[in-house]
Amino acid sequence: MSGYRTPLGRVRGLGSAKHGVGGFIAQRVSAAALVLLTLWGVYAALSLAKANYATAVLWLHAPLNAILMALLIGVGVFHMRIGMAEVILDYIERPTTKALLLTLNVFAAWLAGVIGVFSVLKVALSSGIY
């Protein structure tokens, strides 16, 4: 008799697909990385507070600064996408609004991440601007 049941019918009621912890773990792992990256980010912001364009470009030419800045932006948008999705899922009830906001969240995170990392690389890898 069980041979007639569809795969979906068989798994209904058996619990989750065991993928639910993926976001949870990714959020924690990125959080651990961001503890160090954001502290460096504050230090970087202080060092750059007085810098004009030429000084800032020179600063980003240092490989360590470029690598850490790319990591800060990349891991930062990764972490913020998970957190914002959590907020949207918690507070937005209407399915269409929820889907729209979740999609916008993914777009915004990827756009900011790609623009940020590309810009860092463009400055870091270019030479003789000033």
Place this chain on the structure above:
Amino acid sequence: MSEAPAGRPTPKASDRPMSPYVTVWRWHLTMATSILHRVTGVALYGAALILAGWALALAAGPGAYDSFRLILGSPLGKLVLIAITLSLFFHLANGVRHLVWDFGSGFLPKTADMTAAAVIVFAVAATMAVWVAAGMMGALS
């Protein structure tokens, strides 16, 4: 849908038990830090976009970078940056608190209250330290 038991009216949706919310709980410190973790997280979403904007302005050239510095250096820009600093240090410290919780410790009400207070004190102190340092470097003028 099955019928409600005899003698008992079908419960309306509004009668269903709800999870506790701010209107039914006495205000307390651990609740405040929980809500602030969300609020500061959303604020840092904006901060990440500003950071990406910084990189974009630098890549775009001297004109764009000067405009970017002018906006962030304005009184309103500084206010936003102070709010970002405060949000960052709060979210950072409270995030560490969450990571400790994930390992199963720090849940006793007394401990949770104490760490909540410590997180708030740290966030305010670290923010003040950073902005005093910026002032001493002459970066605020």
